[in-house]
Amino acid sequence: MTGxxxxxxxxxPRDGSRxxxxxxxxxxxVATIAGTGVALAAPNLGGDALADAWSDFFQDHYQRMTPExxxxxxxxxxxxxxxxxxxxxxxxxxxPLDGVVFGYALxxxxxxxxxxxxxxxxxxxxxxxxxxxxxxxVLEIDRGTMNLExxxxxxxxxxxxxPGKFYLPVQCMQCDDPPCVKSCPVxxxxxxxxxxVVIDYDWCIGCRYCMAACPYWARHFNWTDPWIPPAExxxxxxxxxxxxxxxxxxxxxxxCTQRTRKGRQPACQExxxxxxxxxxxxxxxxxxxxxxxxxxTVFRLKEELGTDPKFWYFTD
Amino acid sequence: MWRLVLLSVFALPFQILxxxxxxxxxxxxxxxxxxxxxxxPPFTVVARQDNLLFYPCGRCHEFMPEHPLLVAATRPPPPxxxxxxxxxxxxxxxxxxxxxDADHLRTLRGTPVPFDRAYLVCGQCHANRERDWLFGGHGxxxxxxxxxxxxxxxxxxxxxxxxxxKPRKPRKPPPLRADLGPVAATPKGPxxxxxxxxxx
Numbered sequence: 001m002t003g004x005x006x007x008x009x010x011x012x013p014r015d016g017s018r019x020x021x022x023x024x025x026x027x028x029x030v031a032t033i034a035g036t037g038v039a040l041a042a043p044n045l046g047g048d049a050l051a052d053a054w055s056d057f058f059q060d061h062y063q064r065m066t067p068e069x070x071x072x073x074x075x076x077x078x079x080x081x082x083x084x085x086x087x088x089x090x091x092x093x094x095x096p097l098d099g100v101v102f103g104y105a106l107x108x109x110x111x112x113x114x115x116x117x118x119x120x121x122x123x124x125x126x127x128x129x130x131x132x133x134x135x136x137x138v139l140e141i142d143r144g145t146m147n148l149e150x151x152x153x154x155x156x157x158x159x160x161x162x163p164g165k166f167y168l169p170v171q172c173m174q175c176d177d178p179p180c181v182k183s184c185p186v187x188x189x190x191x192x193x194x195x196x197v198v199i200d201y202d203w204c205i206g207c208r209y210c211m212a213a214c215p216y217w218a219r220h221f222n223w224t225d226p227w228i229p230p231a232e233x234x235x236x237x238x239x240x241x242x243x244x245x246x247x248x249x250x251x252x253x254x255x256c257t258q259r260t261r262k263g264r265q266p267a268c269q270e271x272x273x274x275x276x277x278x279x280x281x282x283x284x285x286x287x288x289x290x291x292x293x294x295x296x297t298v299f300r301l302k303e304e305l306g307t308d309p310k311f312w313y314f315t316d
Numbered sequence: 317m318w319r320l321v322l323l324s325v326f327a328l329p330f331q332i333l334x335x336x337x338x339x340x341x342x343x344x345x346x347x348x349x350x351x352x353x354x355x356x357p358p359f360t361v362v363a364r365q366d367n368l369l370f371y372p373c374g375r376c377h378e379f380m381p382e383h384p385l386l387v388a389a390t391r392p393p394p395p396x397x398x399x400x401x402x403x404x405x406x407x408x409x410x411x412x413x414x415x416x417d418a419d420h421l422r423t424l425r426g427t428p429v430p431f432d433r434a435y436l437v438c439g440q441c442h443a444n445r446e447r448d449w450l451f452g453g454h455g456x457x458x459x460x461x462x463x464x465x466x467x468x469x470x471x472x473x474x475x476x477x478x479x480x481x482k483p484r485k486p487r488k489p490p491p492l493r494a495d496l497g498p499v500a501a502t503p504k505g506p507x508x509x510x511x512x513x514x515x516x
Contacts, residue, residue: 112481112483113486114484114486114487115486115487115488115489116487118487118490119487130491132490132491132492134490137490153489153490154489154490154492155486155489156486156488156489157486158485159483159484159485160483160484160485160486161483260461263460263461263462263463264459264460264461265457265458265459265460265461269456270459272456273473273481274473274481275454275455275456275468275473278452278453279461280452280461280462281461281462284462286357287452287461288451288452288453288457288461289452291451291452291453292452292453295448295451295453296453316448316454
């Protein structure tokens, strides 16, 4: 373990006495109340940035917002991205499709550990490039074992697959009985009618209970302000999907809601060069995913935990 | 009279059920209606024929009538592939290609097959794979999960003259969180910081 973090330049803010702290609190409170009156009277004071900050503070939970409030929230997200990254993005609220429950199947005899799915996911979903947020982890495991503890996801040999190893990509399993949802104290995460477990990033308080509850290491926390090079931002975003996130919130795979709810394949399926990934509607008996579930030997990861994942692994 | 009418009305379903036609249908080959669940969903393929560099092959081959024995004895010059690494020593060029009709593939029975329906040729040996491919358990669907089903052909992913997918360099591993090194994986699990402290 090496410690190479640079020392902080700014002094620790907790230097003053308790009296000073209370004094500052009082001054700040008065300023806030005064600011409230001003902002209510003239919300455009200081340009969009001030008005947006004000509206963000009072933004309601996604499921309680009226269509008008939601439209305003989407416009604010677009403006925020323009201010922060200098890029025009389009943020939509794509509703779940009727009669659709998404499922995923992954052929571990086809997966060869190229990590193309990880790359495709990062390109699509706008995670911070420096914050170690990657929704998919490809585990390299000894053949003949299922030892997750002994797996390695930092493998970097000259060529894969390595002899004697197999590869198991792990991402959010979109559990039907998701422990992360149960653990969230503010109901910032929930299961949608199409089976996707989503997060309202604006409602998340960053307590990370969901990360502790998830048995698949699927949830990731933005420890730093997630920065994306402007040229790499995907401008097609969804409120419950790949819109740019803030520091201090949790995020995870959402089956590319911005794509799949419009009938497209998820980015990881599109990126996979071996055809190991099968995605589809579990309620459609003619879908590919149903063929796999009915005709292949499938298993689910940590099935004994009873989380009922909608992500299956299979072999030929 | 009305009794006769009533009897015939009641007997009608039984007549249909036990008619000779129904018996033949039960014993004979299953009708398409009964096996509809096993029919693959309709699909289109990503056309590949027009992208073949030297297609149509007949442009050269009609002026080069070659003797089959000569073809068997010598290695064909470029643009043909240098080697055939498929099927051990069981296959040669004319297992899938025809000298008489170079613009088509051929099945083992000699039926010409367009290059864009190569799965009919591949499926002769790899029947299980072909079935999986037709139903979506093998291969890859393009762009959408519903609507028009467009599939990559066998030959979009596999070089038919050397079909194994080759090992290659993976994409870069995930970045490490600040202050942390990679956790070394051992058969007993990762070495955690408390293990390091405890061990001498």
